[in-house]
Amino acid sequence: QEQESESDLQSDDANLIVYLTRTNNTKAVASMIHEAVGGELIELALESPYPEDYESIVSQVDEENETGYLPPLETTIGNIEQYDTIFIGFPTWDMTLPPPMKSFLSEYDLSGKTVIPFNTNGGYGLGSTLEVIEELCAGCQILEAFETKGGLERDGILLAIKNERQEEVEADVLAWLESIGYSALR
Numbered sequence: 001q002e003q004e005s006e007s008d009l010q011s012d013d014a015n016l017i018v019y020l021t022r023t024n025n026t027k028a029v030a031s032m033i034h035e036a037v038g039g040e041l042i043e044l045a046l047e048s049p050y051p052e053d054y055e056s057i058v059s060q061v062d063e064e065n066e067t068g069y070l071p072p073l074e075t076t077i078g079n080i081e082q083y084d085t086i087f088i089g090f091p092t093w094d095m096t097l098p099p100p101m102k103s104f105l106s107e108y109d110l111s112g113k114t115v116i117p118f119n120t121n122g123g124y125g126l127g128s129t130l131e132v133i134e135e136l137c138a139g140c141q142i143l144e145a146f147e148t149k150g151g152l153e154r155d156g157i158l159l160a161i162k163n164e165r166q167e168e169v170e171a172d173v174l175a176w177l178e179s180i181g182y183s184a185l186r
């Protein structure tokens with residue numbers, strides 16, 4: 001798999017960029033970070049994918065949040081100990097952290113690592129995502145998060161981070177990386 005060959009190529013690199021995306025806005029930001037800082041890029045996939053239909057996913061996520069259900073991940077990350085820094089990317093769902101990212105943080109012990117959140121949302125911001133990350137990530141050093149407006153599936157806006165918007169977000173990402181102490185590799 002691509003993920004494995006990437007890890008071979010970049011085995012010296014201690015960054016992991018793991019992200020969840022549905023309509024590819026968060027993926028666009030993940031790619032920008034990857035291009036800038038290198039490392040391994042992994043998209044989270046579920047054993048049982050969410051429904052395509054928007055209303056159906058909204059009610060499923062709502063219920064998962066209420067019951068605290070952690071959907072099993074299909075993605076496995078071998079040898080997580082090798083990474084010092086883990087960028088975690090996610091959309092805002094239901095004004096909180098999406099259940100699959102809760103699954104990831106619950107499944108892997110990231111204590112002692114630097115965790116760097118990044119997010120896209122429909123314009124309502126981070127909600128309680130950072131508080132949930134703090135709870136699930138005891139012993140992590142959590143750096144300042146990146147947050148930007150992506151799509152708004154409710155209103156039929158899917159991938160919004162493209163064309164001029166992509167350039168705008170890229171400039172913001174690079175400025176943020178610099179502010180948290182990363183200078184871009186390229």
Ligand SMILES: Cc1cc2nc3c(=O)[nH]c(=O)nc-3n(C[C@H](O)[C@H](O)[C@H](O)COP(=O)(O)O)c2cc1C
Nearest residue numbers: 022023024025026091093094095121122124150151
């Ligand atoms: C199930 C679901 C719930 C969402 N809830 C919110 C929300 O509470 N607040 C918000 O600003 N955007 C919300 N959105 C919009 C997404 O955060 C936004 O479109 C984001 O850019 C999607 O990222 P992606 O393209 O990487 O999937 C929601 C989207 C979905 C699919």
